[in-house]
Amino acid sequence: MTVQHGDGARTSLRTRIVLPMILMAALTLAASGAIVAAIQYREIHSTMDQHLTRTRDELRLLADEGVDPGTGQPFAGPSELLRTYLMRTVVGEAEGEVAFVGGDVKWVASSDVTLRLEGDPQLVDAVRTLALGDEIVIRSLQTDQRDYRVLVAPVVFPTGQGALVHVFDVDLTFQQLRNTMLVYATVAVAMLAVASLIAWPLVGRLLRPIDELRVAADSIDEGDLTTRVPVTGRHELAALSATINRMLDRVQRSVEAQRRLLDDVGHELRTPITVVRGHLELVDVADPDDVVQTRELAIDELDRMGALVGDLLVLAKAGQADFVVPRWSDLAALTDRNFEKARTLGERNWRLEEVADVEAWVDPTRITQAWLQLAANAVKYSETGSVIALGSRLHRGVARLWVRDSGIGIAADQLARVRERFARAPEASTHAQGAGLGLSIVESILAAHHGRLEIESTPGAGSTFTMILPLAPVDDATEETA
Incomplete structure (x- = not known):
C-alpha cells in the first residue's frame, strides 16, 4: 500500500487502522457476551429442571410414607396428600403451584405466592x-400470559387420583440474566x-513518521537482507x-530457515534415489528374477519419491483424511522390504533383529517413508561400520517397528525438542546438516x-526410535494407547 503525502491521506490510513481495531474489539465483546449468556441460560434452565426434579422426589417421598406429618394419620386420598404438601412447601418469586383432584383444581398456593396458576x-x-x-x-408450555416450565406429578389412590x-x-x-x-x-x-x-489520536501520532521511514526503507536492497534502517x-x-x-531480522532468519528447509528437502529426495541407485548397481542382469524384483523396487521407490515431494510441501495439511490410504x-513382508531398502542408505553393520508375523491396517507407502526416514537419521548420526538394527514385533496388541543405532544419542533434556518442527539437538546440529523436519x-x-x-536414547551410546501402531482400524475419536 502506497502512503501518500498530506493530512487527508494520513486520516484515511488512520481510519483503516482504527476501524478494524474497534470492529475486532466489538466482535470480541459481542462473542464473549453471547458465550456467557448461553452458558448462563443453560445453567438457569438446568437449575429449573433440577428444582422440579427435587419437587417431584419430595412429593414421591411424602406419598410413599403415606402419613400426614402433622397428625400422624394415614392420608385418606390424594386431596389430603396434596393439601399437606402445598402447606409445607415454600416457593420462590418466579414459582407457583396448584393441586388437581380429578380433573379440577382443588388446592392453590398460599396467598403470598405471586404467581397464580389458577388465574x-x-x-x-x-x-x-x-x-x-x-x-x-x-x-415447557406457553400461554397468552406467560412461558412456563411445568412439572405435573400425578398421585393415585384407590379412592381417587390427583396431581x-x-x-x-x-x-x-x-x-436477572437479561438485566445483567x-x-x-x-x-x-x-x-x-x-x-x-x-x-484515534494515538494512531495519528504513530503514522506521522511513515513518509520519512519509507524513504529510508526504499534504500534497502531486496537482495541484501543485512542492510538495516538507521x-x-x-x-x-x-x-x-x-x-x-x-x-528484517525475523525476515532474514525466515529466509535462512527456508534455505535450511531446501537442504532438508534435498536430503529427503536423495534417500530414495540412493535406494534405487544401490539396487540398480547390484542387480544381476543375467538373473531375470533379480531384474524383475529390482524393477519393482525401483518403481516403488520412484513412486514414493514423487509422493515425498508432495508430502514435504503439504506437511501442515497432514491431518487431512486422505493423507494415508x-x-x-503383512508386517513381515513390509519389515523385510524396508530392511533391504535401508541397507543401501550407508555403510553400516545392518541387522534385522525380529519380524512380526501379523497383518496391520496401515498405509505401507507412508510407513515405508517413516521407517526409511528413521533409518536415514540413524545413518546420519552414526559412524561408518556401526550397528543399525531394524525390527518389528507384536506387543500387547500393537505393532512396534523400530530402528536402533549406536550413534551420538540424544540428551534427555533434548528429547522433547527434537520432536518439534525445525528443531534439532545441539549435538545433531554440529554433527550433520538438516532442517529438523524428519521426525515431524x-x-x-x-x-x-x-x-x-x-x-529412547543415551548420549554417546545410541538411540532407539520405535513406531507404535494399532493393528486394526481405529475410529478418529479414539486415541490409541500402548
Missing part, C-alpha cells in the same frame, strides 16, 4: 389432561467509545525504525495412523 385458564386446560394421566411430566402442578415463570426466571447482559452491553459500548477516543534519536521514528529492523498389510514427518504419518513415536 391462567389456558395453563389449567393444558395440564388437566396430564394431571389425569399416570406419568410424571416435565415440559401436583409446580411451574416456573420462564421470563421472570431469566429477568444489558449492563454488560452498556459497559461494552462505553468501553468501545473510550477505546476509539484513545486510539536509528537516530528517541522519538516515534526511532522506535518504528527499530521495529522495522527487528522485522491404509489397507491390510514421521510423527505426522504415525498420527494419521493413530500411532505414536517412542524415543
Whole structure:
C-alpha cells in the first residue's frame, strides 16, 4: 500500500487502522457476551429442571410414607396428600403451584405466592389432561400470559387420583440474566467509545513518521537482507525504525530457515534415489528374477519419491483424511522390504533383529517413508561400520517397528525438542546438516495412523526410535494407547 503525502491521506490510513481495531474489539465483546449468556441460560434452565426434579422426589417421598406429618394419620386420598404438601412447601418469586383432584383444581398456593396458576385458564386446560394421566411430566408450555416450565406429578389412590402442578415463570426466571447482559452491553459500548477516543489520536501520532521511514526503507536492497534502517534519536521514528529492523531480522532468519528447509528437502529426495541407485548397481542382469524384483523396487521407490515431494510441501495439511490410504498389510513382508531398502542408505553393520508375523491396517507407502526416514537419521548420526538394527514385533496388541543405532544419542533434556518442527539437538546440529523436519514427518504419518513415536536414547551410546501402531482400524475419536 502506497502512503501518500498530506493530512487527508494520513486520516484515511488512520481510519483503516482504527476501524478494524474497534470492529475486532466489538466482535470480541459481542462473542464473549453471547458465550456467557448461553452458558448462563443453560445453567438457569438446568437449575429449573433440577428444582422440579427435587419437587417431584419430595412429593414421591411424602406419598410413599403415606402419613400426614402433622397428625400422624394415614392420608385418606390424594386431596389430603396434596393439601399437606402445598402447606409445607415454600416457593420462590418466579414459582407457583396448584393441586388437581380429578380433573379440577382443588388446592392453590398460599396467598403470598405471586404467581397464580389458577388465574391462567389456558395453563389449567393444558395440564388437566396430564394431571389425569399416570406419568410424571416435565415440559415447557406457553400461554397468552406467560412461558412456563411445568412439572405435573400425578398421585393415585384407590379412592381417587390427583396431581401436583409446580411451574416456573420462564421470563421472570431469566429477568436477572437479561438485566445483567444489558449492563454488560452498556459497559461494552462505553468501553468501545473510550477505546476509539484513545486510539484515534494515538494512531495519528504513530503514522506521522511513515513518509520519512519509507524513504529510508526504499534504500534497502531486496537482495541484501543485512542492510538495516538507521536509528537516530528517541522519538516515534526511532522506535518504528527499530521495529522495522527487528522485522528484517525475523525476515532474514525466515529466509535462512527456508534455505535450511531446501537442504532438508534435498536430503529427503536423495534417500530414495540412493535406494534405487544401490539396487540398480547390484542387480544381476543375467538373473531375470533379480531384474524383475529390482524393477519393482525401483518403481516403488520412484513412486514414493514423487509422493515425498508432495508430502514435504503439504506437511501442515497432514491431518487431512486422505493423507494415508491404509489397507491390510503383512508386517513381515513390509519389515523385510524396508530392511533391504535401508541397507543401501550407508555403510553400516545392518541387522534385522525380529519380524512380526501379523497383518496391520496401515498405509505401507507412508510407513515405508517413516521407517526409511528413521533409518536415514540413524545413518546420519552414526559412524561408518556401526550397528543399525531394524525390527518389528507384536506387543500387547500393537505393532512396534523400530530402528536402533549406536550413534551420538540424544540428551534427555533434548528429547522433547527434537520432536518439534525445525528443531534439532545441539549435538545433531554440529554433527550433520538438516532442517529438523524428519521426525515431524514421521510423527505426522504415525498420527494419521493413530500411532505414536517412542524415543529412547543415551548420549554417546545410541538411540532407539520405535513406531507404535494399532493393528486394526481405529475410529478418529479414539486415541490409541500402548
